[in-house]
Amino acid sequence: xxxxxxxxxxxxxxxxxxxxxxxxxxxxxxxxxxxxxxxxxxxxxxxxxxxxxxxxxxxxxxxxxxxxxxxxxxxxxxxxxxxxxxxxxxxxxxxxxxxxxxxxxxxxxxxxxxxxxxxxxxxxxxxxxxxxxxxxxxxxxxxxxxxxxxxxxxxxxxxxxxxxxxxxxxxxxxxxxxxxxxxxxxxxxxxxxxxxxxxxxxxxxxxxxxxxxxxxxxxxxxxxxxxxxxxxxxxxxxxxxxxxxxxxxxxxxxxxxxxxxxxxxxxxxxxxxxxxxxxxxxxxxxxxxxxxxxxxxxxxxxxxxxxxxxxxxxxxxxxxxxxxxxxxxxxxxxxxxxxxxxxxxxxxxxxxxxxxxxxxxxxxxxxxxxxxxxxxxxxxxxxxxxxxxxxxxxxxxxxxxxxxxxxxxxxxxxxxxxxxxxxxxxxxxxxxxxxxxxxxxxxxxxxxxxxxxxxxxxxxxxxxxxxxxxxxxxxxxxxxxxxxxxxxxxxxxxxxxx
Ligand code: ADP
Numbered sequence: 001x002x003x004x005x006x007x008x009x010x011x012x013x014x015x016x017x018x019x020x021x022x023x024x025x026x027x028x029x030x031x032x033x034x035x036x037x038x039x040x041x042x043x044x045x046x047x048x049x050x051x052x053x054x055x056x057x058x059x060x061x062x063x064x065x066x067x068x069x070x071x072x073x074x075x076x077x078x079x080x081x082x083x084x085x086x087x088x089x090x091x092x093x094x095x096x097x098x099x100x101x102x103x104x105x106x107x108x109x110x111x112x113x114x115x116x117x118x119x120x121x122x123x124x125x126x127x128x129x130x131x132x133x134x135x136x137x138x139x140x141x142x143x144x145x146x147x148x149x150x151x152x153x154x155x156x157x158x159x160x161x162x163x164x165x166x167x168x169x170x171x172x173x174x175x176x177x178x179x180x181x182x183x184x185x186x187x188x189x190x191x192x193x194x195x196x197x198x199x200x201x202x203x204x205x206x207x208x209x210x211x212x213x214x215x216x217x218x219x220x221x222x223x224x225x226x227x228x229x230x231x232x233x234x235x236x237x238x239x240x241x242x243x244x245x246x247x248x249x250x251x252x253x254x255x256x257x258x259x260x261x262x263x264x265x266x267x268x269x270x271x272x273x274x275x276x277x278x279x280x281x282x283x284x285x286x287x288x289x290x291x292x293x294x295x296x297x298x299x300x301x302x303x304x305x306x307x308x309x310x311x312x313x314x315x316x317x318x319x320x321x322x323x324x325x326x327x328x329x330x331x332x333x334x335x336x337x338x339x340x341x342x343x344x345x346x347x348x349x350x351x352x353x354x355x356x357x358x359x360x361x362x363x364x365x366x367x368x369x370x371x372x373x374x375x376x377x378x379x380x381x382x383x384x385x386x387x388x389x390x391x392x393x394x395x396x397x398x399x400x401x402x403x404x405x406x407x408x409x410x411x412x413x414x415x416x417x418x419x420x421x422x423x424x425x426x427x428x429x430x431x432x433x434x435x436x437x438x439x440x441x442x443x444x445x446x447x448x449x450x451x452x453x454x455x456x457x458x459x460x461x462x463x464x465x466x467x468x469x470x471x472x473x474x475x476x477x478x479x480x481x482x483x484x485x486x487x488x489x490x491x492x493x494x495x496x497x498x
Contacts, residue, residue, distance in 0.1 A: 001066045002443060003059050004436030005052060006233065007073040007152055009033065009043075009093055012052045014059035015436035016066065019449060021459030023431060025062040027055045034090070039097040042090035045079055045155050052156055057221060069222075070443035071230035072435045073153040075173040075277075078128040080135075080146035085158045088146055092131055099130035100343055102137070106130070107272075107341070111191065117268050118185050120276030120286075121175040122341060129175030132192045143194060154200045157229065160219065161209045164200035169231030171202045172278040179266045179276055179284070205231040205280045206446025228443040233435045234287070235279040238262050240438025241403035241429050242460045244283075244453035249380065249401075251373060251418070253408035257293030259377045260285040273339040273379055280442055286383070288338025288376035292331040293369060294407050296347075299333060300365050305358075314411045317363035322420065322472040323479050324360045326351045329368030330487055338376045340487065344498040350486055366414055367476070370421050371483045377402075377422060401425040401465075405434045412466070420472040421480070430461040 001024065006013045011030040017023050029051040034042045060066050076094035081087055092098075106112040107123040121127050132149060135142050150158070151174075154166050171177040171184075176199065178185040184196050209227045211219050230236065243250035243262050251259040266276050267286050276286045301308055332345035349364065402424050408414050409428050419426045431437060441456040443449075450456055 001063050002440040003056060003066055003069045004433070004439035005056060005069060005071045006236075006433070006436040006439065007048065007052060007071065007156070008233065008435075009074050009095070012048065012055050013433065013436055014055040015433045015440075016059045016063040017437060017440050019444070021437070021461070023433065025059045026433060027058040027062070029055050033093065033095075037098075039100065041093045041096040043093060045087050045091045045152060048091065048152055049156055049159060060221060066225060068226045068228060068440075068443050068447065070228040070439040071153055071156075072233045072236040072439045073151065073170060073230075075170060075232045075234060076126045076128060077151040078131045078149060079151075079155065080142055081148050081150060081155065081158070082145075083147045085155070087155075088142065091152055091155075094126045096131070097125045097343070099125040099134040102133045103127075103130045104343070106133070111187065113272065115175060115185070115188055115191075116272050118178045118180065119172070119175050119188065120179040120266060120268050121173055122272060122275055122337070123175070124337060124341065125343075126337075127173070127175035129188055129192070132176075132194070136192055143192075143198075146198065148200060149194075149198055150200055153229070157209065160211065160215070160222075160227070162212060162215070163209070165203045165207070165209075165229065166200040167205045167207070167229045167231055168202055168278045169205050169235050169280075173232055173234075173275070177202065179278055182278070203229060205229060205278070205442060226447075228439075228446060230439045230442055231279055232277060234258060234260055234289075235277055235285050236435045236438030236442065237405060238285050238403075238438070239279065239441050239456065240434035240436070240460065241405050242427070242457045242462075243403045244457055248403070249377065250403040250405065251377070252404070252406040253293045253369065253373065253414075254406035255293055255295045256289060256291050257369070257373050257406070258287060258289040259373055259402075260287030261380050267383065269379070269383075272341070274376070275338075280446070286380075288379070290369075290372045290376065291334040291337055292372055296331045296333060296365060296369050300362065313362050314366075314413045316359040317366050318413050320357070320359045320363050321475070322417075323475040324364040324367060325355060326353065326479070327356050327360045327364040328479050328483055328486065329364040330483065330490075331365065331368040331372050332487075336372070339379060340375075342491065342494070344494045345487065345491070346494055346498055348486065348490065350482070366417060367421075367479070368483070370414075370417055371480050373418075374421050374480065375484065401427050403427050403429065405429065405432065412464075415464075416466050419466040419468040421476045423468045423470075423473045425468065426466040427462055428464045428466075430463040
């Protein structure tokens, strides 16, 4: 039996599966996010550590014999520790925006571009690079005092195995790691003014760790288990939904959203629109994350119709035609990451007519979130056109479909909208635990329990497929043309005010 552990932003999950991909247990423990100041998003690393240990023990207790535990974790987190693994700061999450100004100043400089070209990570407040630059400016004494700067998975591994190690996948999302040479990027470190010994040792994603003699008393239940370090949640979501071959795409809409294409060569964009993160064995994902995913639908309901059930939002939206009769919504309430990287962008309803009802507004919001994701996904088409030698076309390339995951898949209506807007078949896997399953598949491949990714794919049962409707696609594309122009026209105005 394998356990995949998914250390997320709001909770940790442990999912036990057998070697046929059948799920035997799902355990979950939630933890808190603190926002002590505007723009700050912090967590207690000890709370996450305890929750992770508990959730693994709970899953083990339910299924009995477990031989392998593999890890996924949210990207971009950062904390400082002393020699005894004692936290000197809280864990600063990906959503923390305190380094916003630092990122904006660095992004378009020659050095900023060079860092992106080597690290594949956008110059953004989320990245450990910008967080460390913030510490350098605001708490320089911490830079000297800290033994290491690490993310949450490194913290858990340090406490369990007494080693500071980071997998290549999470390292490739720090802005500090060269995705071509798979080592720390000297220029990033020099900019912050730290040396490699302040960071963990980068290791491959299938590296195995075991409880040492000195820790046996503390972790008796874990003795003999192989702990596979695993990768980041973005990379493992692709593996766990089945987007495993060159050019295959997976999309997630949960609280935020992301679209990622699997590729077998590192790739960085001339215009810095997309990330490139390492998964395993020369496998990478390229793509982009959007801030304004499902959270925007929650906002709409809570702000305007607090007594309405979420399901009714979808029902009502379905009662008006695709394109919401010309009502267009820019969903940038939280500023936006890919592809526009604009923290000053804001939400807009455009083209309101007297004919527009509550249903039109619902529909326009759902469409707007999907256009935001589409504006990232359409970049993949451009890459393929420029492609060879960077993204070689393959005979069996199956990029006409997208593997979908996240809370939005609970609404067939919203998933169908994705099929129509992207003009592609959408495949929804049977389980919503794609990331933890991806961690198990990575471990299976690493340990030789499966020999290739097609075998992994067979272990992921599909639930449903949604086919695109051409007529609706054309209606959506008419609005999408306006959507894109609207943002570029309004951009200077956003920057005047926000
Ligand atoms: P997280 O990113 O925190 O893991 P989820 O994947 O659970 O989040 O997705 C949460 C989002 O899913 C919500 O913001 C909401 O927009 C969407 N959602 C929740 N319930 C439904 C539903 N019944 N139908 C469609 N979308 C839903």
